[in-house]
Amino acid sequence: MSDGACGDAGGLTLYGAAASGSVAVEAALTLLGLPYELVEGATWADAAARERVAPANAMRQVPTLVWPDGEVMTESAAILIHLADQHPEARLAPAVDAPLRRSFLRWMLHVSSAIYALHWIKPDVARIGAPESLRGAVVDAVHERIAFCWAHMDAQLDPGRHLLGDELTVLDLYVAVVSRFGPWRERFYEAAPRMTPAVRRVDDDPRLAALWRARFPAG
Template structure:
């Protein structure tokens, strides 16, 4: 079986790719850097009319979109990989809570940040204000999540889940890891562990190389 994923390095497809790598699935990536213009967004149009990544084509031809939905589906579809709590697991409620919190409260801000003219028009000062305010909103959401979650070795306890992959990726976006460390110190300890997972070292190097601003 083979999967096809529309994605891009450093994007919301990265946690999906990381999950499929850990599970051991056969997949290929169609690179579509959608924030770089209409031509890149058009690459995704047949798979996702929103022209957004990630979009995952299952072996049977069905399409899944939305990073959280894909990650939850992967965890449920491959329970033997143990990358997410099952329905009867007491951690399941908090798993679902935070898997939906990230796209609803944090990821959604980047639709505005990528092109602030979408809401702010052509006024450069307004666009800059939008960037500053969305960065503050993202930081505040990380702070709230950190205050509500009780990590173990990983975010939900001692076992890695796709939530860890999601947070590890998203925490490297604006306002970046230095601010994430300040706002979410307990989660920062976890993402350091995920950064260092031996099974993902080659993957991180290829799909989201670490820069000087990524250390926490």
């Protein structure tokens, strides 16, 4: 194990970083009781971290999960959905034939494509052709769009104890982590008041308390 790995490796290797989307995967692995080796590195800020993950993921991004057979999975939403589906006994996702499955997939992909993906712009605004002199304005615009996308999701969900009803799913884990990114939780609470109680329940889940403290304290 390396750089804060949790438990015996058991064949799973996760390239991740504190305060990143990989923490949602760590949360799922924790709830499932699956040991893994964590290879730590903030790839968006550290060239050495990018080189560590490069043999497994040419995009040089986290999270990257390597299975015991050597197959690589990237994309946090895909990893979370697959982990939940591989362990139906944990009930971390609606079954494929369950009425809530369509809503589950819709919002997992919404968080991934409409919200999480926007954070890729912020470290280097030249990625969208903007000059560095406009970085502040671009980041402000990104944060406005993220808040809008949270509000859109909030208006269409009818949460119970958790986002899809009374059972915790990986959607709850995903939102609990991504809502900690800028524009930060205060703005999330403002934009998504209906989702807020469910997300705070994930923050307070005793099974995840040590993980949150170590890997991504809520702001």
